[in-house]
Amino acid sequence: MKLCRFELKSEPGTIRSGMVYDGKIYETDGAEAIGVHEAADVRPLAPVPTPPSIRVFRTDLSETGFVYANPAAVVGPSMVIELPDSGSDYVARSYFGAVIGGTGYQLGEEEAEAVLLGFTLVNILSSKSIEEEDGKSLGRAQDFGIMVGPVITTPDDLDDAMVPTDNGIMYKLSASIRINGDEKGFTNFEDFSLSTVEAVRFASETCTVRSGDLFCIGPIFSDESCAVSKGDEFQFSMERLGMLSTKLG
Template sequence: MRIASVLLPDAGSVRVGRVVDDVVHVLDASDSVLDLLRAGTLLEAGADALSARAVPLDSVRLLAPLQPPTVRDFVTFEEHVEGMRQLAGVPDAWYAAPAFYFSNPYATLGPADDVPMPPGSAVLDFELEVAAVIGRGGRDLTPEQGTAAIAGFTIMNDWSARDLQAAEMQVGLGPAKGKDTATTLGPWLVTADEFTDLDLALEARVDGRVVGTDRLSNMAWTFGDLVAYASRGTEVRPGDVLGSGTCGHGGCLGELWGRGASHDELPPLRPGSVVSLSVEGIGTLTSRVVPGVAPTPIPPASRRGSKASLLSPSDSNDAFLPPERAHR
């Protein structure tokens, strides 16, 4: 079943709806998708929804299917890594375990939301991913338990400010500001029972032109593996989002730039650009880029020398430091 979060035109209230063809059956209760996941009653609510009032799908505004408590974004498509790192190659460590980073959950946007240019960025990119949404939390799960923990799937556009990302990743952290302004989820959550396998066709279009096509089965690990790895030594909780990572074969402009496409041929996204991501069995997520705000300035780094005199004179850890560092 297709579960959406909808803003109703009448009262401006947000409700959970079940999408069937071109109508949405709207639940009366004000519980959010996240509330239903936490209560373990999403499927039950979805079944009940069929007897709830139906409104035309095009009369409501679709919001992100949920506001996730956390967003983990993985990197599971070898072709994406290869394209993004043309000179460096795919590091051995990539094959050892499904690497991920935590992304900003406050950046979550829905299918009807325009995407502002991130402050200070001139090189915006999209990333075509599929996101798994956790239904049942757990700790130190096996891959089988990880698969069973997934409530459903949605499309994820992991908007990427490549210029900000390149700068911060020189420090070896993140990315953070490179991914901080927008992550679009939608158009709805399709419950896991709808899929017999996950060999789904993926397609990305920019301004109507196809730039990427891949299949979800090219992930190097299953979503169950990702959930297991995410929960190792910690927890996954209901509503957590786990992104597949960007698919290959043009799942973002960065991969194609890495393989030699020029910015003239394939320009970075700019205000007015329209990106459509389609995933077989889920739907299409279309977003428009709009102007953003200028960065609010912060001062440059204070260099250490200016404050050395503030150090305590009794540095009792000098035994561990080389002579030029001790007794400063």
């Protein structure tokens, strides 16, 4: 199942929710379908508008851990993001996103798996010059653009892509990033060292995880392959999860 939030182009400002199936958007009231829309008639919104928390797990670092990101910086697909003049050397880091659908504290592996609502794509814009200036505090460096979407894909939709590992369930899903139409990176999420279940279990050791929390695991690509500047348009795609497109102003 692919869950979404959207507005009709003919009725902007009215936020609706539903699911995507066979190329159409089925609007629901939470239980029943109340309308069917063509994809061309809707504008997708971030499927998680303002998460209670965003935890960013950096698998390119030597130790398991995470930093918090700003929920107020979340925007949906196909948005234009203005880069701040105070930074430089921008990168668009792509992450595998996991959305929590329950509540739990000090969870075991099976309990951590049970609270997962589904998966989505996340792009976090960051300024490497601000990172260097602020050191380990990444707050300002990634405070101006967190793109989430286009949908939340529930775990049952990926049953045939599951790969059991010592670190929990991984997913055999290919991923790519394009900047201005040129492919800059291609990989498979199966090869990553941290599973979503392990990330949720780890975070719950010291804090209750709550419905709507967003976990980001990555970055999927190297900083060299995802360097961006004003005027660029980049697309992060992952098999079965869709494509997340953003333009930089």
